[in-house]
Amino acid sequence: MSEPGSTPEGAAHGASERSTRGRSVVATLRQLWLGLSTYRLYPENPNRPGFAPAVERVALAANEALATGPVDVEVRGDRIVWEGEPLPQDDALDRLARACFERRVERLTVLSVPDAADLERLYEVLSRPAPDLEEAGGAEAALRDSGVASVSLSPIGPGPVEEADHVPEELVSTPLDERLDADVLASELMVEDLGGTPQDQAETLLRRLRHVLGDTSTAVGSRIDTHAAIHDLMGDLPDDVRRSFVELLVDRVAQDPVAERLIGTMSNADLTRALVDIGRSGRRDPVELARHLAVAGARHLDIIDLTKALAAGHEDAGTIIAGLEQLGIDVDRIDEAPGGGSVLEVLAGYLRDTENDDVRAVQAAVHASAEETRGLQAMALADYLALETDVERAGEALGIWADELRDALRRRDERAVHSLLQPVREALLGTGEERPALFRTYVRRVLEEGVVVDAVIADAADEEPRLASLLEPFGEEGVEALLDLVSDEEDRGRRALLLGALRRIVPGHPKLVAARLSDERWYVVRNAVSLLGSAGDPSALPRIAEVARHPSPEVRQEVPAALAAAGGAAAVPDLVGLALGPDEEVRRPAVSALGSLVGPEALEALGEVALRSADRALRLQALDELAGRAEGREVLRRLRSGGPGGRLPWRLRRYAGRLLSSGRGR
Template sequence: MANAKTSGERAPAAIESLVKQLVVTYKAVKLYPPTSTIPRENAREVVSALRAQLRERSGVRIVVVKEGLFFESLPILPDQPAFAAFAHELYARKLSDIRFHSGVSETEVTAFLSVLLETPEEIEAAGGFEARLWERQVDGITIGSAATKFVDTNIPDAVEEEVVEDNVWPPDNARIESLLGGPYGIKPRDQRLLMRFVASPKLVNRYLQDVALARAASGPTAALAERVSMLARIANGELAEDRHALFRSIAEAVMGLDPETRHQLLVDRLLADARIDDTVAEVIRQLDLDEVCRALAEGLDPDPVSREGISRALRNLALISIAGKDDVSEAARSALADAGASESDITEILDQALPTHLQVIRKTEEQEREPIDGVLKLIDLAPSRDLMTDEGDSELKALREEALANVSDGEVIAALVTIATLERRPEVFSSILASVEGNLVMLIEWGEYEIAADAALALSTLSCDETLSEPLRARVSEVLMSLAEPDQIRIIARSMRVFAADSPEHATCRRLLGLLGGHTIDSLLEVLADEPDMAARKALVDLVTDLAPGHVQRLGEQVSDPRWYFVRNVVSILGSTRGSDTLPYLGRTLRHNDARVRRETIRALSNIRDRLADEMLTAALADEDAQNVQLAARYLGGVGARCAVKALLAVAQGEGRGNRDVGPRVEAIEALGRIGDAGAIPALRSLTGRRSILRSGRLREVRAAAESALDVLASSERGGA
């Protein structure tokens, strides 16, 4: 950065123009109240400038240092005090970089800049800048945080030499083993060393080859798989823009192993591990499909065990979504043919790996000898030969052969569900239902969402069929509930993020969730609580929000959960329904012991137009958290809640229970001005006349807000007259 700065180079004009508009918007957010349209209009200009940049790149990253802002190591508007001051504001709040992503909105820009209005201490107390962005539901802007550490510069000579020795480049195998095997993680310096090592495919390949040679006698597969997994997990902890290159480096190192070791590693461990370890799956996804299939085909032996291993590996390859089933099948067929496999062997391997039909295996068994009387009895019980044979009916014979040869696993389950809707004998019905229950969840794992949705519709209808006894209807509901388990819902939610919103697959998944109805809400909330990715969390919240109307009671039962972040998600979803039936549950969360849950409750109440909701917002003015009191006062002023005038006056005068800092008082005064109640004029006038030598700066804000509110009330009276 320093080189660019001294050489006279500067960031592109478009980036400097973007930052200029960002600073203008920041000043507007700072000067104007939240209800003003001026900050939003300026933010709209920022978004327009960002869209022009996001057409050429995936994101815009601005680096923050104490001296100023940088874009791709080039200084932005250097030696200009206004922009240096803005950079200092960011730096003081421990921001190291800001990333603007595709889809960022003007609301997110103003929300991001409004966080800058808070003091560094307030941001730190709230959990950090990133936590404040999450509370304001900002997804299009992410930040990196900086940390300051104090170290002793007087390092003894022996220690200094030891540090130099530890960082010999390239590191030897013993050094890498010690870094990977550390019981308490690794230091930042060692992390950088390890990431530099992982970024070199040649070094990683050399290391893996040495591990394979050291374990050659006992079999190297397990040791190699363990180290690939550890390297992948460490790479996954890096920045998103760096992960792809690191995963690619590990993948190239694996493919650089000798053919026999590589084949054994892929077949026996890596492709199987990829189904349960997303980081290993990311490594495999960096490889070309044809390349992987050729590596699998190279180790094909005539024995059945080898064919079975390759089939299992191909099945795992399709399950981690490296490509579609048809693409995997085509690539595998080509690779096996190039490796010299016969057509029959190829067909057998692919049928085992990616079955599309049930195979009916007919067995010829030697009949046990039975007494002649038993044989005669069987003959007497059998129907006539004319009814048993289809030799004279070619259409019936063709139908029977088609039924045996062209039925997929999903179609068999669908047929069982259809039979269950027709059967009424209790014993037979229970037996069929047990078969359905054991296989129904497999439809989700196979991605057969269309069949799963049809089955859910049939079972849902059957559970309401009055011709069934009550115990059997309850049993049907229990089977239907198996589709709504967290594991199944997690798969469906992941698929909905993969498929486009207007695709048939996305519509089918949504239909399935709609049929399951309220049964899915508990599972979706659990998946939401465990999801670490912010974008995925937002998608899940939207999904539950669509299902929330009509299931308020089921959602309300979750507000007693001990996890504050779980309850906050529930409150946000309850607020999205905008229904007064949520108020009993929001009344409980308004008294939650975590201020963030209470804050989300205040936001939810602002969406509900009901007198009780206004009274609950009025009660929130007694909150001990300053932000909560400000938020409640702002919403009460926005809706013109005259029932809150008395409580707002108490806040404005610094009286009563709850937080009475300057921020809440100013917000309450502005709310009184927006409500327009003439009864507040005497109290506001008394606030404009107060003088004090001590705390004069704080009282000045209160006086200014009171004068502004009186002007608003006066103009309202003139307008009314």
């Protein structure tokens, strides 16, 4: 008998199960990062907007992933490894890995579905500075001491998790106080005994590191806090030896697993600066070294552009001067960068790929700016976009802009939204086909569901609602985003809030709403009818009237009120037609809509319905509407006594007489 999985069918089934399991692991990790992002927006606020939905999404993803066992992954630099293989490149996963790596966390394990309290404590740990965590005994101890049992953070070294996907290599118990620092590592490597040329010393150092890192039989090699210790050790090496060592690692990265691992311990910022340092010594072209790393698969292609920029001097993110220079970019030297390259492409690389300190420096330059400074930044970005001919590079710049705009929307900062949005809109719209499409793509990223829903929730609790004024600068894109959200929103309260915001925005965009009248979903058409009516545009009357033939009664019943709101007196002929028409679903709403209008046209129309309708209940309703209005009572008297238009039947005349005598409607 063949063993399970030994047949082609078994192998295919196993691969399918692993793929499904992998997707659930990725989904869980991605939701963990999104929850952390939400937490970091309002770290001191226990009722932070959007956190409860984030907790729910984490629970849903984790529940599915945990059905087949704990989620157990390794963190290696800015990558996450599951079952011995790196997970696919994903911005959320990379950021989660970086948040762990910066705090010396090399393993993340989800053992059970974390609740809101567990996630809050986990995110608090992953938001604390690394030195604070070290003083608290490390991330593992800090999380454990807070009472969290559903998730664990640890350096490589704790025992395997029962039923875990994968037991990492080098997995042995590692008490925190036994970790070796750079000095101990230097002693183990006998750094002081290195001799010969810098190249010889680099060869010797790599050979000794290979022995130490590969020797799992001794406590020393298995207890090294690899990333931090090697990082510190390299910083302590003499300049020539350090350059030779980095150069050797780059040359060997494709063939030597240890060289690949050591390169992996370096952040993009450290690695780029090391390459540029080699270039400035005249030894090698740093861009060629970066290209070698990219070709070998040890780094993404953006390491090349980042190296070009740093080699050209675009490094100081703390310089605060006008325009793009506020972000530490020497715009006068753009053309000097080897091989060209976009300044904002470099900035995108920083925000995406550099270590925590670099990200904080760039963000500080952006977030700490005054309102006038932010406007200058946006105008400088608009000028750049107007000149940038490479759509891909423009897209990278827009990615940074979108992050800023999204943050402003979360803060509900109307001025920031306007100052960031308007210059870029003017630079990209009306300039061919590609750029408007690019603008719309990134605006829709800003207006993602979580951001807009959070703004809706916050707006509901605000005495002075601002959602409409926040979204109005987005123009058609803002209307489309809200329409999509209304279409998919199941919560009635949120849907009402979204519709309220749309009613204040759609008067300037009736065509966008009218386009939704052809949607196959009846509730989308119903919302569109209501919104078209609230726009108050008489030109929309023909389109609204057409919807009176819609197969859904819920849609048809919405038409009369929309006609009245859109056209006022101009809607009277359509409303009379509906009131006297064959559709019982819209007759009463049509009479109610006529009763909501002011002016003689509506009163005469109610009289016509009272005279001509074959539906007795509808005639009574029309008489009630007339009796409730001072001007309508005169029409009521005429209908009772007879006149040019005709006279009511006997029973209806008696009813009209009672209405006139009582002074009120039925």
